[in-house]
Amino acid sequence: MSHNPFRNLPPVTAILALDAVRTLGATHGQEAVTGAVRIELESLRALLKAGESLDGVLQPEQIAIRIAERLETNSRNLLRPVINATGIVLHTNLGRSPIAESAAKAAFDAARGYLNLELDLKTGKRSSRQDPIREVLCPLLGCESATAVNNCAAATVLVLRALAAGKEVIVSRGQLVEIGGSFRIPEIMGVSGATLREVGSTNITRIGDYEKAIGPNTALLMRVHHSNYRISGFTHSTSLEELVALGRKHNLPVIDDAGSGALFDFAKFGLPGDPVIGESLKTGADLVLFSGDKLLGGPQAGLIVGKKELVAKIERDPLMRAFRLDKMSLAALEATLRLYQNPESVIEQIPILKMLSVTPEQLRPRAEALAGKLRELAGIEHVEVREDSAFVGGGSLPDLPLPTVLVAFSSKTFSEEKISERLRSGTPAVLARVQEGLVLLDLRTVFETQDVVLANAVKAAITGNV
Numbered sequence: 001m002s003h004n005p006f007r008n009l010p011p012v013t014a015i016l017a018l019d020a021v022r023t024l025g026a027t028h029g030q031e032a033v034t035g036a037v038r039i040e041l042e043s044l045r046a047l048l049k050a051g052e053s054l055d056g057v058l059q060p061e062q063i064a065i066r067i068a069e070r071l072e073t074n075s076r077n078l079l080r081p082v083i084n085a086t087g088i089v090l091h092t093n094l095g096r097s098p099i100a101e102s103a104a105k106a107a108f109d110a111a112r113g114y115l116n117l118e119l120d121l122k123t124g125k126r127s128s129r130q131d132p133i134r135e136v137l138c139p140l141l142g143c144e145s146a147t148a149v150n151n152c153a154a155a156t157v158l159v160l161r162a163l164a165a166g167k168e169v170i171v172s173r174g175q176l177v178e179i180g181g182s183f184r185i186p187e188i189m190g191v192s193g194a195t196l197r198e199v200g201s202t203n204i205t206r207i208g209d210y211e212k213a214i215g216p217n218t219a220l221l222m223r224v225h226h227s228n229y230r231i232s233g234f235t236h237s238t239s240l241e242e243l244v245a246l247g248r249k250h251n252l253p254v255i256d257d258a259g260s261g262a263l264f265d266f267a268k269f270g271l272p273g274d275p276v277i278g279e280s281l282k283t284g285a286d287l288v289l290f291s292g293d294k295l296l297g298g299p300q301a302g303l304i305v306g307k308k309e310l311v312a313k314i315e316r317d318p319l320m321r322a323f324r325l326d327k328m329s330l331a332a333l334e335a336t337l338r339l340y341q342n343p344e345s346v347i348e349q350i351p352i353l354k355m356l357s358v359t360p361e362q363l364r365p366r367a368e369a370l371a372g373k374l375r376e377l378a379g380i381e382h383v384e385v386r387e388d389s390a391f392v393g394g395g396s397l398p399d400l401p402l403p404t405v406l407v408a409f410s411s412k413t414f415s416e417e418k419i420s421e422r423l424r425s426g427t428p429a430v431l432a433r434v435q436e437g438l439v440l441l442d443l444r445t446v447f448e449t450q451d452v453v454l455a456n457a458v459k460a461a462i463t464g465n466v
């Protein structure tokens, strides 16, 4: 290195004149390229000033590569695909439910062009954007009507406002839950203009508690599924049957906020306990509310199903307009619901159903193959395949672990936290778990088609520059 290190830094014009840099203008625009050259040279100058030896990185060609990388990084979307190696199937921070191919295709087509969103193609007359949802969902559930809004939180607000504003809604104290964020039943009630009438105690609510609270101002009886926690020990909650009988006796609608939206009993995956929407309707709930992107495995949506006159009343509420779904979500939702018409293939088609139903025996060969690839990497310290538990997530089935198989590893060069950070900032980004000095990769939530990319991402994370 020469006496004056700055003398080695080429001028802006020299960098701009390089072929490799000139061609970047076509993609990124000349202004952005010139800006990136300046910033790159400034950052090199700052490093030199700090006394860093930059032997080998001050060649114009080297600088050109770094400028191309800089422009590439700047132009990438901030929202980008992530490989979910956490094992948490409905990971709210990762967009909850990946949707089926046919649903994604329907959303893609809807986004790119025009569609008959509110037009009856037979008559040429205006129709409701809810018609396709009703047509597919009602026969599946055996209900009179259905409507879809932005999410289940919106569905709850809308139902309470349309059916109970200025009146009382009776809810058990044990069901005044916070679902996450700031979605708390008492606050939602406040926003909707309905008055919460809490009955019973945290652990015990009997049907008599509801009956005593019924008065001239009562509009609804409501059951809320406590999705993300459980009460155990000395407990009693009123069954939906009892609530329905009481509602009939007093001519009050019964609303069941089911949350997750299981269309069949998940007990067959070893996950019992979530209300099955069709069962709630059969039991006699007048309306059932559930999410589109939890156990249904579709796009973000809130579904309201049940009695026709109640759904019609809800659709007349002015808030319906504010909460309605857009064309992409509606197209994806209809396509998702159609997959349920074939109970044999639905588990294969809907990603989260497949992930929930996969067995440790099915995961093990994939985990062994990944572990084999990792063992060959320079820089790897320890690799093992081990049995562990995964969770459903997304406020569903909180305490029911799914047996799973993981690949656990550590590296010689980086701490587990550092590897996890490097995996997150790689392309594609990978989200892993970290535990007791090891990085854990749970293949339950990794698509089989991503296994090779995942191995490469680990390689990049453990062998790159410090």
Ligand SMILES: *Cc1c(COP(=O)(O)O)cnc(C)c1O
Pocket: 151, 152, 153, 154, 156, 179, 183, 224, 225, 226, 227, 257, 258, 259, 260, 290, 291, 292, 293, 301, 302, 394, 395
């Ligand atoms: C998750 C959940 C909601 C909120 O659903 P979003 O679709 O996330 O808005 C409401 N109620 C219950 C019981 C839930 O589990």
